[in-house]
Amino acid sequence: MIQNNLPVLMIVLPMITAPLCVLVGSRRAAYVMSLVASIATFAMAISMLVTVTQSGPIHYDIGGWKPPYGIEYVVDALSGFVMMFVSGIAAITLIYAPPSVEKEIPQSKHYLFYATFMLCLTGLLGMCATGDLFNVFVFLEISSLSSYALISLGKSRRAPLAALQYLILGSVGATFILIGIGLLYQMTGTLNMADIASRINTVNGPRTLLVAFAFLTIGLFVKMAVFPLHTWLPNAYTYAPSVVTIFVAATATKVSVYAFIRLVYGIITPEFAFGMLPLDSALRVLSLVGIFAASLAAIFQDDVKRLLAYSSVAQLGYMLLGVSMVNETGLTAGIVHMFNHALIKGGLFMVVGCFALRLGSVQLSDWKGAARTMPWTSFAWAVGGLGLIGVPVTAGFISKWLLLTSVFESGRWPVAVMMLISSLLAVIYVWRVVETLYFAEPSALVLKAKEAPLRMLIPTYCLVGATIVFGVWTTYSAGLALNAAVALMGAATP
Amino acid sequence: MSLEFSGHPFYGLYNYWIVVFLMMTGFYIVIARGNLIKKVLGLNIFQTSVFLLYITMGKIHGATAPIIPPRLVAEHGLAAEATDHVVQQTETIEAIVYSNPLPSVLMLTAIVVGVATTATALALIVRIREDYGTIEEDEILELDRAS
Numbered sequence: 316m317i318q319n320n321l322p323v324l325m326i327v328l329p330m331i332t333a334p335l336c337v338l339v340g341s342r343r344a345a346y347v348m349s350l351v352a353s354i355a356t357f358a359m360a361i362s363m364l365v366t367v368t369q370s371g372p373i374h375y376d377i378g379g380w381k382p383p384y385g386i387e388y389v390v391d392a393l394s395g396f397v398m399m400f401v402s403g404i405a406a407i408t409l410i411y412a413p414p415s416v417e418k419e420i421p422q423s424k425h426y427l428f429y430a431t432f433m434l435c436l437t438g439l440l441g442m443c444a445t446g447d448l449f450n451v452f453v454f455l456e457i458s459s460l461s462s463y464a465l466i467s468l469g470k471s472r473r474a475p476l477a478a479l480q481y482l483i484l485g486s487v488g489a490t491f492i493l494i495g496i497g498l499l500y501q502m503t504g505t506l507n508m509a510d511i512a513s514r515i516n517t518v519n520g521p522r523t524l525l526v527a528f529a530f531l532t533i534g535l536f537v538k539m540a541v542f543p544l545h546t547w548l549p550n551a552y553t554y555a556p557s558v559v560t561i562f563v564a565a566t567a568t569k570v571s572v573y574a575f576i577r578l579v580y581g582i583i584t585p586e587f588a589f590g591m592l593p594l595d596s597a598l599r600v601l602s603l604v605g606i607f608a609a610s611l612a613a614i615f616q617d618d619v620k621r622l623l624a625y626s627s628v629a630q631l632g633y634m635l636l637g638v639s640m641v642n643e644t645g646l647t648a649g650i651v652h653m654f655n656h657a658l659i660k661g662g663l664f665m666v667v668g669c670f671a672l673r674l675g676s677v678q679l680s681d682w683k684g685a686a687r688t689m690p691w692t693s694f695a696w697a698v699g700g701l702g703l704i705g706v707p708v709t710a711g712f713i714s715k716w717l718l719l720t721s722v723f724e725s726g727r728w729p730v731a732v733m734m735l736i737s738s739l740l741a742v743i744y745v746w747r748v749v750e751t752l753y754f755a756e757p758s759a760l761v762l763k764a765k766e767a768p769l770r771m772l773i774p775t776y777c778l779v780g781a782t783i784v785f786g787v788w789t790t791y792s793a794g795l796a797l798n799a800a801v802a803l804m805g806a807a808t809p
Numbered sequence: 810m811s812l813e814f815s816g817h818p819f820y821g822l823y824n825y826w827i828v829v830f831l832m833m834t835g836f837y838i839v840i841a842r843g844n845l846i847k848k849v850l851g852l853n854i855f856q857t858s859v860f861l862l863y864i865t866m867g868k869i870h871g872a873t874a875p876i877i878p879p880r881l882v883a884e885h886g887l888a889a890e891a892t893d894h895v896v897q898q899t900e901t902i903e904a905i906v907y908s909n910p911l912p913s914v915l916m917l918t919a920i921v922v923g924v925a926t927t928a929t930a931l932a933l934i935v936r937i938r939e940d941y942g943t944i945e946e947d948e949i950l951e952l953d954r955a956s
Contacts, residue, residue: 449915456922463929472940476949479933483839486852486926493859493919500912501866 342425488537495531542605557668645721662778684757867912
């Protein structure tokens with residue numbers, strides 16, 4: 316019974332928890348409820364992923380209405396994988412959250428914070444689960460609106476402004492997506508993704524298809540923060556509360572990448588997007604320019620959160636670079652980097668949260684010599700940083716190795732050279748922080764600081780440790796990503 | 810009036826021209842205006858134009874609302890025993906052209922989303938006004954640089 320209804324249960328559960336948190340109104344109860352809900356969701360995601368790997372995609376008709384009349388939820392290798400790490404990051408972020416939330420968010424707003432957090436999780440999971448295009452828009456807006464609210468909770472007075480800037484750009488992006496969906500509906504008369512794919516004529520189709528695809532792509536690019544459209548991201552990540560930054564940075568942009576992959580491989584077909592349109596070379600140029608511009612910007616930041624935010628824009632470039640290679644290895648690299656980057660960036664932002672708790676600052680100049688008083692937190696940065704660079708035996712290496720393989724498979728060695736150079740830029744910005752932590756004279760503030768509490772350190776080490784585990788043992792990261800890529804490629808070329 | 814326009818390559822699509830005009834107006838306001846409230850207004854116009862786009866695509870010329878006329882239902886019920894009558898009735902029912910209700914229903918959802926976006930934006934602007942004492946973007950940025 317429960318097993319059959321998992322696809323919808325794991326979205327309904329956080330959705331119901333959100334209003335319950337508000338109704339109960341006590342911050343402790345709200346925390347416990349959302350923690351339980353997110354852990355249960357994670358368990359459900361894992362159980363579904365197991366089912367999917369063993370017996371193929373799950374199709375679930377909401378309310379028993381058969382598609383294309385009703386809304387269908389589809390969990391396949393790709394969406395199951397993305398849902399697994401999104402719910403996993405949510406659960407571990409909530410375990411980490413209390414001390415940081417206590418310090419950074421006014422007590423009266425705690426229960427609202429947890430409620431909004433649950434809504435954001437609902438939206439992100441919904442975007443992955445649904446097989447209905449309009450549903451994607453609705454869930455996208457649920458997750459976006461809640462993330463605007465979460466970001467505006469930041470202590471600094473710049474937080475609401477950052478949230479508003481994100482809101483304006485994000486709404487324009489979402490409206491573009493809505494226009495694209497409308498045009499696809501106009502051509503096919505259906506909103507079910509599989510149904511659209513079977514009815515659409517990509518070879519001699521009307522011009523409308525091109526326009527619809529353009530609107531959808533640009534809309535999703537805004538949400539993904541692809542290089543020229545990334546301007547909302549650094550401010551939003553910098554001024555949001557640490558816990559929000561951990562969750563949003565690790566999941567939100569990846570889910571948009573997922574939606575883009577689904578759009579290209581599930582609906583429009585790669586022949587149209589990459590064969591008839593030069594989207595693959597456009598993506599390659601955008602992601603390479605993005606990787607370099609954002610990595611360079613990251614080097615010159617003094618605010619560590621902003622440094623990591625720019626690094627996120629750069630890392631997103633690697634994911635799209637993988638997709639743009641249009642081969643199985645490239646797609647695998649893109650998908651597995653979504654997962655690996657979620658672990659790495661989640662872990663690094665957790666480290667920043669620990670420092671923010673003990674030192675009250677995320678400015679690099681205030682972290683001088685902090686390795687003496689907070690050795691464990693500092694060491695976590697060093698390990699996570701190695702992952703970010705892509706040093707062997709870390710998860711970052713696996714994605715970069717796959718990416719390099721796919722680049723060589725397609726014979727584009729200049730891209731490979733640029734990838735290696737860009738990794739050196741990552742070395743610089745990670746090293747700057749390591750140097751400050753370990754080799755600078757500590758200030759009085761740092762000498763008084765204590766090590767971060769265990770309940771924050773343990774989740775941090777779970778994520779940072781996971782980057783090492785998945786750097787050695789790739790069955791459940793690259794293996795699952797390969798499954799997803801094979802399924803996508805197989806579906807796209809029948 | 811609209812009957813004469815319906816087949817015209819330019820005027821026949823006048824709804825779409827209005828959509829594009831509204832869309833660009835809204836988009837321009839979002840980009841060009843520094844006042845945060847005006848930006849939100851522009852965003853609203855932009856979103857509303859999309860509602861119009863969807864509703865336009867659901868409308869079929871000369872079609873009625875997607876409700877089976879009560880008269881036909883009543884007759885259909887009475888004639889249910891005689892099979893030839895049923896065939897005849899089904900033909901009459903199928904002869905009616907209905908507009909597509911789905912786009913309008915989708916737009917109800919989109920309107921709710923739009924209201925939520927506007928509410929969130931206005932709430933954020935209230936907080937910005939409390940903290941900075943202004944809602945002009947350039948003045949806010951100047952205050953940020955000064956601090």
